[in-house]
Amino acid sequence: MSDLRSDDDRVLDERGDDTVEAELEALTGAGQLRQSSLWGDAWRKLRRSPLFIFGAVISMVLVLMSLFPQLFTRTDPRACDLSKSRQGPSAEAWFGYDVQGCDYYANVIYGARNSITIGFTVVIGSIIIGVVLGALSGYYGGGLDTVITRLTDIMFGLPTILGAIVILTVLNQSLGRTVWTVSLALVVLGWMVPLRLLRSSVISVKGADYVSAARAMGSRSRRIIARHVLPNSTGPVLVYATIAVGSYIGAEATLSYLGIGLQLPEYSWGLQINSGQRWVRDAPHLVLFPGILLSITVLSFIIMGDALRDALDPKNR
Amino acid sequence: MTDLQTTPYADMPGPGETILEVRDLAVEFRTRDGVVNAVNGITYTVAQGETLAILGESGSGKSVSAQAVMGILDIPPAVITSGEILFQGDDMLLMSEEDQRQIRGAGISMIFQDALSSLNPVFTVGFQIGEMFRTHRGTSRKEAKAKAAELMDRVRIPAARERIDDYPHQFSGGMRQRVMIAMALALDPALIIADEPTTALDVTVQAQIMQLLSDLQAETGTGLILITHDLGVVNEVADKVAVMYAGRIVEEGTVDEVFTQPAHPYTAGLMASIPLAERPGQRLNPIKGTPPNLAYIPPGCAFHPRCPMARTGKAAQPGGDCRSDLPVLREVAVGRRAACHYSEELLHG
Numbered sequence: 001m002s003d004l005r006s007d008d009d010r011v012l013d014e015r016g017d018d019t020v021e022a023e024l025e026a027l028t029g030a031g032q033l034r035q036s037s038l039w040g041d042a043w044r045k046l047r048r049s050p051l052f053i054f055g056a057v058i059s060m061v062l063v064l065m066s067l068f069p070q071l072f073t074r075t076d077p078r079a080c081d082l083s084k085s086r087q088g089p090s091a092e093a094w095f096g097y098d099v100q101g102c103d104y105y106a107n108v109i110y111g112a113r114n115s116i117t118i119g120f121t122v123v124i125g126s127i128i129i130g131v132v133l134g135a136l137s138g139y140y141g142g143g144l145d146t147v148i149t150r151l152t153d154i155m156f157g158l159p160t161i162l163g164a165i166v167i168l169t170v171l172n173q174s175l176g177r178t179v180w181t182v183s184l185a186l187v188v189l190g191w192m193v194p195l196r197l198l199r200s201s202v203i204s205v206k207g208a209d210y211v212s213a214a215r216a217m218g219s220r221s222r223r224i225i226a227r228h229v230l231p232n233s234t235g236p237v238l239v240y241a242t243i244a245v246g247s248y249i250g251a252e253a254t255l256s257y258l259g260i261g262l263q264l265p266e267y268s269w270g271l272q273i274n275s276g277q278r279w280v281r282d283a284p285h286l287v288l289f290p291g292i293l294l295s296i297t298v299l300s301f302i303i304m305g306d307a308l309r310d311a312l313d314p315k316n317r
Numbered sequence: 318m319t320d321l322q323t324t325p326y327a328d329m330p331g332p333g334e335t336i337l338e339v340r341d342l343a344v345e346f347r348t349r350d351g352v353v354n355a356v357n358g359i360t361y362t363v364a365q366g367e368t369l370a371i372l373g374e375s376g377s378g379k380s381v382s383a384q385a386v387m388g389i390l391d392i393p394p395a396v397i398t399s400g401e402i403l404f405q406g407d408d409m410l411l412m413s414e415e416d417q418r419q420i421r422g423a424g425i426s427m428i429f430q431d432a433l434s435s436l437n438p439v440f441t442v443g444f445q446i447g448e449m450f451r452t453h454r455g456t457s458r459k460e461a462k463a464k465a466a467e468l469m470d471r472v473r474i475p476a477a478r479e480r481i482d483d484y485p486h487q488f489s490g491g492m493r494q495r496v497m498i499a500m501a502l503a504l505d506p507a508l509i510i511a512d513e514p515t516t517a518l519d520v521t522v523q524a525q526i527m528q529l530l531s532d533l534q535a536e537t538g539t540g541l542i543l544i545t546h547d548l549g550v551v552n553e554v555a556d557k558v559a560v561m562y563a564g565r566i567v568e569e570g571t572v573d574e575v576f577t578q579p580a581h582p583y584t585a586g587l588m589a590s591i592p593l594a595e596r597p598g599q600r601l602n603p604i605k606g607t608p609p610n611l612a613y614i615p616p617g618c619a620f621h622p623r624c625p626m627a628r629t630g631k632a633a634q635p636g637g638d639c640r641s642d643l644p645v646l647r648e649v650a651v652g653r654r655a656a657c658h659y660s661e662e663l664l665h666g
Contacts, residue, residue, distance in 0.1 A: 218422030
């Protein structure tokens, strides 16, 4: 009796899977069976989301650009000819020339590296801090949680730009202004958001039955955090990370524009906009091109984050 | 401990040695709005091969008492205020956290009510069953998976080897509960606590799961604590039953005796509320009133406001005023205990 009914169950289950799989195969052309965990589902959804693909392709191009700028331009961004200063776009110089008469296209391409490096470094750094402290604070609660939460509140009180000006001014004396000091300043001012996100999702996951079950089955706290709590609570942080890459690239540009981020002769879109603004009336291309690239970059990461959030949202299943 | 895991129990169908003894256990929840007295001094024992049913309404403290035994209460707000939990003679409440952890899962394991939410959605069932071996025995990943497949066979999941890499949501409710049972059985525990194992399942599947549990129990000789509010389930599988009301055991005895001749008016009320096939079309006969709020348990006998037999003031015997005198759990007949001043009247009419 029991086996009969069980077989029925199985048939039903399998049928359900098969139709879904068939549908998916038809849509994606890839027959990846048995992948339907939370992340598996999300990945399938993402592959079908035009927005995500758009964002992913653009950010891939940008990452490639920052790793190998030579692939995009053969011109040396340092080979300048003052007689060509501020000349507009033409067939041989697509983005025109800057004040020094250097090829602006090459300059903008080379500017991607610093922006992208800072975007990723800051996000990785602030997420490592946020995830570790957020997991501890959410899982153990009590006094540790109080200390971490209060510290977070205090840090939230600091205005990012003002804080970055102070930190970078202080660091300037000893370390100078490099990609790494700018990243450090942004990490110091930015770890609170992922911490709060993770802490709150850890608190909600901590109450889940499978966490009690794992405890009842004799798992150690460390194992429970690693196996049960973190895999089920990183979704919101991941979405944040994707969006944050874009906004930190913007933040670097802002700081460089304000004169407290990177400094010449580094390449950076913020610096380029900064130095171009003086001639914006007769040579608008100096602001326009780095501005367009900056916007596209920020936009592509934000679009990916949005698509990821939709894919991970259980309500959309 | 090691003895436990190697001794075959197959030749031991009846009750044997005591595995778990809970003495005078009390648990309260200290919340901002006051103290909730969830469990107020309960005592019971479970022996090898024996099934003890803990029967009670929602909020009677039956699940909290089991969570206290498993060590999965959230402390705070919960506080174990008194009592001993003796597992094979050793008080778990006095043990180090690490010793307790080693008992959990290997010595005592638990089956939860809702198998879907008790299984981690991001891992395959095979992986999760295998975790039992990996956390307790340090078994390799590959070996753990092979053992998981064996266990899935043992709980009669068809085509276990093919389904081992499936995720919990790909299983039906009954199959998921079988996965939970496989996890609970994995390390041959001496005692399994099943907290309403069939409540989330439909009736036909309920019967299969209970059948499976009792078959496996007969095979392995583990003790079983079955926490439930389902009188039918108790009647079918349990040897002993403890009826809980407002955090206390109000009656205890063998299932046959308690069901046919209740010694506590609350149990009598429960029996009277069962709809009977012989009396179709009749109105149901519920117990009047509602269970007490555990933050404000009535003084005296907690059941007295709802009790048709309650006697107060001059009508009561000396020391038997239901509104002010707390009835203790006492022997009311051979092998039977009840916490009512007037059990004898109920028993002998």
